[in-house]
Amino acid sequence: MTRRAALGAGLLASAAAGAAAVEFGDRADTGASALEPVVPFHGAHQSGIATPVQDRLHFAAFDVVTTDKARFVQLLREWTEAAEAMTAGGSVGRGAVQGNPLAPPDDTGEALGLPASRLTLTIGFGASLFTKFGMEDRRPAGLVDLPHFPGDKLDPARSGGDLCVQACADDPQVAVHAIRNLARIGFGVVSVRWSQLGFGKTSSTTPDSQTPRNMFGFKDGTSNVPGTDEAQLAQHVWAAAEDGTPWMAGGSYLVARRIRMHIETWDRTPLKEQEDIFGRTKGEGASQGGRKKEHDPVVLDAMQPGAHVRLAHPDNNGGAKILRRGYSFTDGTDGLGRLDAGLFFLAYQRDVTKGFVRIQSSLATDLMNEYVQHVGSGVYAVPPGVSGDGFWGDTLFG
Numbered sequence: 001m002t003r004r005a006a007l008g009a010g011l012l013a014s015a016a017a018g019a020a021a022v023e024f025g026d027r028a029d030t031g032a033s034a035l036e037p038v039v040p041f042h043g044a045h046q047s048g049i050a051t052p053v054q055d056r057l058h059f060a061a062f063d064v065v066t067t068d069k070a071r072f073v074q075l076l077r078e079w080t081e082a083a084e085a086m087t088a089g090g091s092v093g094r095g096a097v098q099g100n101p102l103a104p105p106d107d108t109g110e111a112l113g114l115p116a117s118r119l120t121l122t123i124g125f126g127a128s129l130f131t132k133f134g135m136e137d138r139r140p141a142g143l144v145d146l147p148h149f150p151g152d153k154l155d156p157a158r159s160g161g162d163l164c165v166q167a168c169a170d171d172p173q174v175a176v177h178a179i180r181n182l183a184r185i186g187f188g189v190v191s192v193r194w195s196q197l198g199f200g201k202t203s204s205t206t207p208d209s210q211t212p213r214n215m216f217g218f219k220d221g222t223s224n225v226p227g228t229d230e231a232q233l234a235q236h237v238w239a240a241a242e243d244g245t246p247w248m249a250g251g252s253y254l255v256a257r258r259i260r261m262h263i264e265t266w267d268r269t270p271l272k273e274q275e276d277i278f279g280r281t282k283g284e285g286a287s288q289g290g291r292k293k294e295h296d297p298v299v300l301d302a303m304q305p306g307a308h309v310r311l312a313h314p315d316n317n318g319g320a321k322i323l324r325r326g327y328s329f330t331d332g333t334d335g336l337g338r339l340d341a342g343l344f345f346l347a348y349q350r351d352v353t354k355g356f357v358r359i360q361s362s363l364a365t366d367l368m369n370e371y372v373q374h375v376g377s378g379v380y381a382v383p384p385g386v387s388g389d390g391f392w393g394d395t396l397f398g
Helices: 003-020 069-087 127-132 172-185 230-236 271-278 308-312 353-365
Strands: 056-064 120-125 163-169 190-201 252-261 327-333 339-349 372-382
Touching: 056 172, 056 339, 069 120, 069 172, 163 172, 163 252, 163 372, 172 190, 252 353, 271 308, 308 353, 339 353, 339 372
Parallel strands: none
Antiparallel strands: 056 163, 056 190, 120 163, 120 372, 190 327, 252 339, 252 372, 327 339
């Protein structure tokens, strides 16, 4: 056996052993996990959807590299145990400094001494997963392929994936640690297809919190579905058995879009024009038409016909609403002296066609299209939460 093969076998063996006996090792031993709140992992719905939005994101899409369905299901069990440990502020398996000193540690260790930081981990399944395992008859009708929208310039290397994991936390190192360890445990079963780091949340699921600002300097997501409004969540976010796919009941559908923002052009645009493009004031975030406060009722007719808020508003889309959990990103430069920056848009909804597709189609004439471009995309069926001794996706694979 080559050294590389031996290392790979050791990693898999270590991961399997760690997942079989997850303990709250090194991190919990420090007592640091008690310093910040822990978001419960178990429940009817996965955390990280209606949960109050954290400050940081690490999102990863994976491709399955095995044809062994049973091995993939075993990985979902292993991932679930690891996720339970990490979201509680613990380490994976025997931790980073315990266990056999002659074998790779069960945990990579960069979160040692750090609290849970409200870490949430949310998994979703792409359409290609159902094809890969010959489960087309189990693919939800709601897991649709998005149409091509005007202005799209999607990079295949930043799109799709058999499944995804969204890690949100108030500490970026905690979020990165979580994705890193899931990828390590999944070695030989899945591989990372693409990933995205995010900072500066651009929307809020908590009605009483201050609305964040995007990279254009405007408040974003003022009319977002509140994570505390059970009636709106049931209507617009959570899938139900009567939708036609019983195993998705309590789950949701995620649309992830990487949106490049041409900030250098925007920064040279007059303030009045910026406000006309958005349909809101830049300072307060109030709707145009004489409104004074951000949450005053909007006056759609007072805005330019192509104003972003006017086109995206539920009143212009048959009442359609989505739950947004977007984040800003800056990924260096594009080689031409411009920042590769923008919005990583995450939208959860009960019906993708009636939600994101309806709204995005309305935005075809958005004045903002001159300043943004969608360059990455993914759609995923997010199963319901985990209860008891269940595992991620057990309503589909159990």
